[in-house]
Amino acid sequence: MTAADSATEDRWFTEQHLRSGSAFGLRVKERLHAETTPYQTIEIYDTTDWGHLMVIDGCTMVSTRDNFLYHEMMSHPALFTHARAKRVVIIGGGDCGTLREVLRHEEVEHAVQVEIDERVTRLAEQYFPELCEANGDPRAELLFIDGIRYMADAEPESIDVVIVDSTDPVGPAEGLFNAEFYASCFKALRPSGILVQQSESPLVHLELIKSMRSAMRVAGFHAVRTLGFPQPIYPTGWWSCTMARKGADLSGFRERGAQTKQFPTRYYNAEIHKAALAQPNFLRDALGD
Amino acid sequence: MTAADSATEDRWFTEQHLRSGSAFGLRVKERLHAETTPYQTIEIYDTTDWGHLMVIDGCTMVSTRDNFLYHEMMSHPALFTHARAKRVVIIGGGDCGTLREVLRHEEVEHAVQVEIDERVTRLAEQYFPELCEANGDPRAELLFIDGIRYMADAEPESIDVVIVDSTDPVGPAEGLFNAEFYASCFKALRPSGILVQQSESPLVHLELIKSMRSAMRVAGFHAVRTLGFPQPIYPTGWWSCTMARKGADLSGFRERGAQTKQFPTRYYNAEIHKAALAQPNFLRDALGD
Numbered sequence: 001m002t003a004a005d006s007a008t009e010d011r012w013f014t015e016q017h018l019r020s021g022s023a024f025g026l027r028v029k030e031r032l033h034a035e036t037t038p039y040q041t042i043e044i045y046d047t048t049d050w051g052h053l054m055v056i057d058g059c060t061m062v063s064t065r066d067n068f069l070y071h072e073m074m075s076h077p078a079l080f081t082h083a084r085a086k087r088v089v090i091i092g093g094g095d096c097g098t099l100r101e102v103l104r105h106e107e108v109e110h111a112v113q114v115e116i117d118e119r120v121t122r123l124a125e126q127y128f129p130e131l132c133e134a135n136g137d138p139r140a141e142l143l144f145i146d147g148i149r150y151m152a153d154a155e156p157e158s159i160d161v162v163i164v165d166s167t168d169p170v171g172p173a174e175g176l177f178n179a180e181f182y183a184s185c186f187k188a189l190r191p192s193g194i195l196v197q198q199s200e201s202p203l204v205h206l207e208l209i210k211s212m213r214s215a216m217r218v219a220g221f222h223a224v225r226t227l228g229f230p231q232p233i234y235p236t237g238w239w240s241c242t243m244a245r246k247g248a249d250l251s252g253f254r255e256r257g258a259q260t261k262q263f264p265t266r267y268y269n270a271e272i273h274k275a276a277l278a279q280p281n282f283l284r285d286a287l288g289d
Numbered sequence: 290m291t292a293a294d295s296a297t298e299d300r301w302f303t304e305q306h307l308r309s310g311s312a313f314g315l316r317v318k319e320r321l322h323a324e325t326t327p328y329q330t331i332e333i334y335d336t337t338d339w340g341h342l343m344v345i346d347g348c349t350m351v352s353t354r355d356n357f358l359y360h361e362m363m364s365h366p367a368l369f370t371h372a373r374a375k376r377v378v379i380i381g382g383g384d385c386g387t388l389r390e391v392l393r394h395e396e397v398e399h400a401v402q403v404e405i406d407e408r409v410t411r412l413a414e415q416y417f418p419e420l421c422e423a424n425g426d427p428r429a430e431l432l433f434i435d436g437i438r439y440m441a442d443a444e445p446e447s448i449d450v451v452i453v454d455s456t457d458p459v460g461p462a463e464g465l466f467n468a469e470f471y472a473s474c475f476k477a478l479r480p481s482g483i484l485v486q487q488s489e490s491p492l493v494h495l496e497l498i499k500s501m502r503s504a505m506r507v508a509g510f511h512a513v514r515t516l517g518f519p520q521p522i523y524p525t526g527w528w529s530c531t532m533a534r535k536g537a538d539l540s541g542f543r544e545r546g547a548q549t550k551q552f553p554t555r556y557y558n559a560e561i562h563k564a565a566l567a568q569p570n571f572l573r574d575a576l577g578d
Contacts, residue, residue: 012312016301021338022521023301025312049310049493066492066525203355203521204338230519230527232311232492236355237526238519267569275564280556 013045013053015060017235020204024060024233026050032127039117039172044127050233052127054095056120056167060233062095062128070198071131072268073229074241075101077276078161078196079108080261081243081253085160085194086110091147091176093165094120097131102163103139104263110139116172118144148175154188162189164197169208177212182219182244192248195221199242201235202228206286209242213287216244223250226287227276229267302334302342304349306524309493313349313522315339321416328406328461333416339522341416343384345409345456349522351384351417359487360420361557362518363530364390366565367450367485368397369550370532370542374449374483375399380436380465382454383409386420391452392428393552399428405461407433437464443477451478453486458497466501471508471533481537484510488531490524491517495575498531502576505533512539515576516565518556 014025026047033044043055051064075098079085086109088102094115102111115121121142125132134140143150151162162185166173175181176197185195195216199209213224221244231239243250258270279289303314315336322333332344340353364387368374375398377391383404391400404410410431414421423429432439440451451474455462464470465486474484484505488498502513510533520528532539547559568578 010305010307012305014303014312014314016299016314016316018299018316021316021336023303023312023314023316024526025303025305025314027305027307027310027312047310203519228519230492230517230525232525232527236519236521237313238521264570266571269567269570269573271567272569275567278558278560278564280561281553281558282555284558 013055013060015055015058020201020235022204022235024235024237026053026060026063026233028053033123035119037117037119042119042123044123053233054123054127057171059168061167062097063233064128066232067095067097067131068266069229070231070239071097071101072265073227073276074098074163074165074196074198076258076265076268077227077241077253077273078163078194078243079105080258080273081250082161082194083192083254087159088112088161088163089114089151089154089159090163090165091151092167092173093163095124095128095131096121096135097128098163098165099140100131100134103134103137108139110141112141112143114143114145114147114150116144116146148181148184151181151184151188154184156187157190159188160190160193162193162195164195166198168200177208177215179215179218182216182221186220186246189246191246193246195244196241199226199240201238202226202240202280202283203236203238209240210286212242216242221245222247225250225277225289226283229276302344302349304344304347309490309524311493311524313524313526315342315349315352315522317342322412324408326406326408331408331412333412342522343412343416346460348457350456351386352522353417355521356384356386356420357555358518359520359528360386360390361554362516362565363387363452363454363485363487365547365554365557366516366530366542366562367452367483367532368394369547369562370539371450371483372481372543376448377401377450377452378403378440378443378448380440380451380453380455381462382452384413384417384420385410385424386417387452387454388429389420389423392423392426397428399430401430401432403432403434403436403439405433405435437470437473440470440473440477443473445476446479448477449479449482451482451484453484455487457489466497466504468504468507471505471510475509475535478535480535482535484533485530488515488529490527491515491529491569491572492525492527498529499575501531505531510534511536514539514566514578515572518565
């Protein structure tokens with residue numbers, strides 16, 4: 001503990017990320033809610049500067065202030081890469097923020113959110129209502145079942161984009177980071193379909209990113225790209241998603257579509273899409289992109 | 290304090306950034322050094338996963354693990370934008386990491402580092418020797434004087450690039466963030482010369498960035514651009530530098546030069562340079578870039 005700790009009586013929620021020896025905290029006014037579900041422990045805090053904060057099993061998951069970065073980057077790059085994604089499946093994503101971004105695309109005819117823990121969504125409705133504002137869209141379907149099973153049972157070649165918006169690869173989400181799950185996704189995707197998955201920090205989870213990418217290729221995906229973006233409340237503040245495509249490459253996207261989109265975004269635009277595809281030298285060396 | 294805090298006996302150094310209500314910490318093995326100079330308090334920690342850490346007045350300044358992001362982005366975008374920077378001045382930068390990157394450019398004939406606190410450099414030599422490996426370069430000059438005075442007294446039109454690699458705009462660095470200082474830089478720069486300055490977090494210091502950019506224009510600079518990059522140990526993990534140019538624009542850079550550079554970088558490359566120029570929508574709206 002430092003001088004700063006004793007000099008203030010502020011209260012903080014801090015996530016210590018032991019794997020990387022780093023920690024991130026937000027100053028809080030009060031804890032609004034805490035419960036243990038069959039899957040995990042969920043807490044909601046009211047912070048002084050970041051709005052509401054959802055914490056799952058001690059890990060910061062969503063804040064009002066910075067979730068736009070993550071949710072936009074989990075959805076728009078994939079949807080502006082696909083020529084016309086009609087059917088989208090979100091695995092996890094219980095806060096509904098990714099669902100909202102997906103449904104901004106008018107070409108999407110059906111979007112299913114498959115969240116194992118219904119309590120995440122019920123708490124999001126209460127504490128992050130803005131993320132849930134598309135839940136009543138007639139194209140939206142919310143299921144509260146196991147996403148691994150859902151993808152294993154999905155009809156072959158029935159889905160255009162699968163978005164894996166999960167917690168870290170421990171606990172309930174562990175089975176979402178291996179070749180067996182990717183094989184289910186591959187089978188369920190239509191030709192040129194895209195899988196996109198949150199892939200942790202480029203700086204401290206490089207081995208995980210490499211193993212995900214390798215497993216995606218083993219599952220049959222033709223092309224794999226890792227995109228970086230800022231996300232302050234996640235370890236190191238620098239996060240990534242990894243896209244994999246079935247039978248087509250990932251070198252281009254509908255740039256004109258992104259430039260002329262008719263819906264608002266706060267982070268994403270066509271230039272940011274290209275920027276996210278740029279690889280720092282150390283990643284280029286490690287990943288071969 | 291959370292369950293995680295009491296569940297571990299690890300020791301952490303934590304910077305609480307009160308302005309944004311966020312905190313960042315690194316797990317430490319021990320504090321190696323602490324001293325109070327006429328200007329500030331400097332501490333050095335040995336961390337478990339980030340190498341050495343320099344802390345100034347309670348703020349995390351440099352870690353062995355992630356400083357390459359900052360030092361490369363403070364130097365290479367400006368030097369690959371300028372056609373041929375022969376004379377470079379670094380204001381601050383006492384850890385010598387920026388000086389090292391600048392001197393990788395063979396077109397640079399003379400680089401002066403003007404650090405007000407000699408102890409920062411002496412401690413960097415001891416605890417970050419890799420950042421100081423260019424200090425003996427015959428093109429390098431290390432001065433330990435006030436950078437504001439240095440720029441005010443500089444010969445008009447004598448410098449190609451000024452890099453302001455300072456602490457936050459409080460304390461000794463406060464006078465580096467206003468129109469008077471920028472006017473000194475403008476006068477000292479040759480035509481097409483470039484000023485580049487660290488400009489804090491795009492997410493939580495937007496008003497500072499706007500005021501810096503406005504003051505740069507008041508001082509006479511023709512073009513201003515703000516570039517983003519990750520920097521885990523600084524508040525929010527998302528940082529920026531702002532470039533201002535005298536009598537020329539900032540829309541292009543020596544892309545071919547960046548692609549064929551003969552020195553190593555870990556983050557910077559030509560694609561990353563372009564990526565850093567991309568503005569998220571909320572910044573585009575706020576800054577007008």
